[in-house]
Every structure is written in structure tokens, then in C-alpha cells.
Amino acid sequence: MSHNVKKLGVLTGGGDCPGLNAVIRAIVKSAVQRHDIAVIGIEDGYDGLVLPNKTRKLTPLNSRGILHVGGTILGTTNRANPFKYRITVNGKTEIRNVSSEVMQKIKSLELDALIVIGGDGTLNIASHLYDMGCPVVGVPKTIDNDILSTDVSFGFSTAVQIATEMLDRLHTTAESHHRVMVMEVMGRYVGWIALASGIAGGADVILIPEIPYDREEVCQKILRRKKKGCRSSIVVVSEGAKEIDGALCILQSAEEGGSAERLGGAGEKAGLYIKKNTGIDVRVTTLGHVQRGGTPNAFDRILSTRFGVAAVELIINNQFGRMVCLEGQDIKSVPLSSVAGGQKKVPTETGLVITAEEIGVNFGRKA
Numbered sequence: 001m002s003h004n005v006k007k008l009g010v011l012t013g014g015g016d017c018p019g020l021n022a023v024i025r026a027i028v029k030s031a032v033q034r035h036d037i038a039v040i041g042i043e044d045g046y047d048g049l050v051l052p053n054k055t056r057k058l059t060p061l062n063s064r065g066i067l068h069v070g071g072t073i074l075g076t077t078n079r080a081n082p083f084k085y086r087i088t089v090n091g092k093t094e095i096r097n098v099s100s101e102v103m104q105k106i107k108s109l110e111l112d113a114l115i116v117i118g119g120d121g122t123l124n125i126a127s128h129l130y131d132m133g134c135p136v137v138g139v140p141k142t143i144d145n146d147i148l149s150t151d152v153s154f155g156f157s158t159a160v161q162i163a164t165e166m167l168d169r170l171h172t173t174a175e176s177h178h179r180v181m182v183m184e185v186m187g188r189y190v191g192w193i194a195l196a197s198g199i200a201g202g203a204d205v206i207l208i209p210e211i212p213y214d215r216e217e218v219c220q221k222i223l224r225r226k227k228k229g230c231r232s233s234i235v236v237v238s239e240g241a242k243e244i245d246g247a248l249c250i251l252q253s254a255e256e257g258g259s260a261e262r263l264g265g266a267g268e269k270a271g272l273y274i275k276k277n278t279g280i281d282v283r284v285t286t287l288g289h290v291q292r293g294g295t296p297n298a299f300d301r302i303l304s305t306r307f308g309v310a311a312v313e314l315i316i317n318n319q320f321g322r323m324v325c326l327e328g329q330d331i332k333s334v335p336l337s338s339v340a341g342g343q344k345k346v347p348t349e350t351g352l353v354i355t356a357e358e359i360g361v362n363f364g365r366k367a
């Protein structure tokens, strides 16, 4: 196919997730070997388009052996937003709009196109850069699975697999000690990881942000199980879960952290209440960043590879301002603007929640 793209840039932004390197590898292989396009790797997200000396040429040779490797060889940050860039002058931090400098940098690097691999924040920025004339396409990544317009983002499947394996381990120790085991998982404001790992890992209670929970109902469920002779119970709590009329458990505000607010403590909170009100011994495990680290599973390696190839295809077809996505079994694309500023929530009256309820899983809905 004939096209006029000679050089493209690629960056990874936001939190890392398993499969980023697999996307980079697919982009490099497809662009260089199939379409004769040079690839420039931009380091540390949008920082690489603001700060000096943060680019390097990517070749099939120097991108070898990374398909199965977690993280991102390019580095990333969730603090660099060119439209609200933090600059420290004489010890004082100022917020500046450096988007014009970013556009200038893209020009001086002679990039005909830019591929941005990221979550909602990173893709939102990409959408604004596109409005300024940047020839950009997006690839959706996040373990949270909260990006609109794609059935799934890469990284999610691996995170669910890790959480499921941890639940398998918790079952045996819970059963031995007649305990309630609470496991807090990531997911930010949506409950996809909790729901999927909870079902796959045989949880008895799953608490997700989309269904504010009644803590008394959760205790009753656990006591009913005990009465039936069940020696232990497993509770999966999404970090964004909250009680009816309750507040999010926030570890650090966005201002303190310099990026998005950090959630945490929902598992401990639920665990304390359960212990006090059932009299059963409770232990809480907060899974944390192990859900994001390490090798991507086969599903995510395949999805990442498909996304990387599809992003290059969009570029050679001059379809800028779009994000690749998965619809059913097919790779498609949608405008970046349709993704920006929203979140894909778990439906609470259809799908997996109902399946789980049919087998007796309790979401702490008020009776």
C-alpha cells in the first residue's frame, strides 16, 4: 500500500500495565518491516515531548524479546499533562499550558504521526492535541477496563488472572482457620476487576463502586453461610467500593499526589466492620501493584499485538484522531473524542452481576 508516512512516534502514558511492550513491539515490526516507516520511541509519556533528550529510535532489533515483559521499555508517568504542565521555578510549582511547545517538538522531530498508548487521561490529552492539528491515534490500555468504546483494554485480563490466583490461595488458608478473607483489588471508580476475579475466584461477596453496599447485609450473608456449615467466606472489595451514603476511601488527594487521587482502605474498612459484627476472625489482603506488574497473559499479548498492528494501519490510511478498539471479536476504531471524559461502568442489572447473583454471590444490595 502506498502512503506518505515516513516517521512515527510512540509513547506510553499513565500507569503501566501488562502488554505495553507487546504493543510497542507490534508497532515497530509492522511499521518498519511492512511499511518502511521509522519509529521514534518517546520516553516517559508526554514528558518526552516536553523535556529534552527523551527520544530514541526503535528498531526490530532493539525491540526484540519484549513481548512477554511487563511494564514499558519507554517508561511512563501519570503526572505529565501538556495542558496543565507542572513546572518548578525558584522552588515554586506553576501550572502551564505547554501544548504549543509539544506541537513544535513533534514538528522538529519530523514525526508524520504519533501513537499514544494510554488510559482515559492520556487519550483525553491526545484528543485535544488532535484538535490542535496533531496526527495522532490512540491505543487503549488499563487494568481497570474503564475506557469507553472498547469491550476490553489490554492488561485487564492479566490483572484478573493475578487476582484470581491470589483468591485461590486465600481460600485454603481461610478454610483452615475458619476465617473471613477480604481481598481489596484495584479498578479505581469501576468494579470490573473485582467482579471478574470474584466470579473466577469463587467469592461469596463482591463489593463494587457501581453498587453502594449495605454493610449489615454483608454481615448477614456471612452469618447465613456459617449457619449452613461453611467454614470460611471470601469477600472481594474493589478499591472504589463504598457504603450506601458512604464516601470513597481516599489515601491521597489529587493535589497531594500531583496527579489523580489515590484510593485505598476500602478492604480494611469492610473487614473491620465484618469482624466486629459477626464475631468471625477476619484477615484483609490488599493486592496493590502486583496486579499491574509482570508478564502479560496470552490473551493480552494477542490483543496488544492486534492493537499495535491496527494503530499502524490507521496511520497509513490517514485515519487520525481515532482510537483502536475491540468490538466483539473484531478490531475497529472510534473517534478519540468519543472516549474522552467518560468511564465504562459495570452494568448492575444485566450481564456478569446477574450471573453472579444467580449463583448466590452477594453485592451488599439492601434487602
Ligand code: F6P
Binding pocket: 015, 078, 119, 142, 143, 144, 186, 187, 188, 239, 262, 263, 292
Ligand atoms: O489505573 C490503574 C491503576 O492501577 C488503578 O487501578 C489504581 O487506582 C491506580 O492505577 C494506582 O495508581 P498509582 O500507580 O499512581 O499508584
